[in-house]
Amino acid sequence: MQPSNFPTIFSITESELDLNDLLAKITLPSTGAAAIFTGMVRGETSRRGSTQAKRGEARETAFLEYEAYVPMAEAKMKQVADEIRERWPVVEGIAIVQRIGKLYPQTPTVLIACTAAHRDTGVFDAARYGIDRLKEIVPIWKKEVGPNGEFWVEGEYTPKPGE
Amino acid sequence: MNHIKVLLFATLRDRAGTKSMEIEIPDSTTVQGLKDQIARDYPNLKQAMETVLISINREYAFDEAVVPQNAEVAMFPPVSGG
Secondary structure (H helix, E strand, O other), X not given: XXXXXXXXXXXXXXXXXXXXXXXXXXXXXXXXXXXXXXEEOOOEEOOOOOOOOOHHHOEEOOEEEEEEOHHHHHHHHHHHHHHHHHHOOOOOOEEEEEEOEEEOOOOEEEEEEEEXXXXXXXHHHHHHHHHHHHHHHOOEEEEEEEOOEEEEEOOOOOOOOOO | OEEEEEEEOOHHHHHHOOOEEEXXXXXXXXXXXXXXXXXXXXXXXXXXXXXXXXXXXXXXXXOOOEOOOOOEEEEEOOOOOO
């Protein structure tokens, strides 16, 4: 398959993420490696900086509620995929999918997967770059709801001109 | 005058109590001018205008940019997907 035909999937969905189906869609005859990142909802969050937080110190999360500015989010996901291809031309397939709506602990919320012929091609870095950029420029927000009320999670990144 | 649609997301929508609004702005208004007008006309959004991110026709837009005719503008806080 020619690089110009390499599969690129980017979408916002309210449906359950089907990791196997997404992986199959970006697997080519020449693919020998896939780096798959998926994030999920944490039911409890330790206090920042503590690796030994006792159960009582953890913050509990009932669910996260995600929303997106869908047409812009999908355009920005495409841009992230383009950036990955520019930096790692050996990457074959790319999938970037964010689930939105009410998502409960232990549920996958996002998938970034990159495939390549071999594992030593930078494919791990490519997937890492994808999730980092998604968190910077793709217009998606989440609200955390728990026993102590609800609050919006705000990002820290301010996009620059050209992003 | 320029008639634009402003979409609001996350904290901006909560503060405004609406998902979108249609507003009139003078021709050649910049993003900064639009933020000033909204801060003046919508007191609930005044504080948010200091840190808000803005897109015009689904691309990030910055203070000096002029808002085009019939633009689709969106206002939202820094993103938190993943």
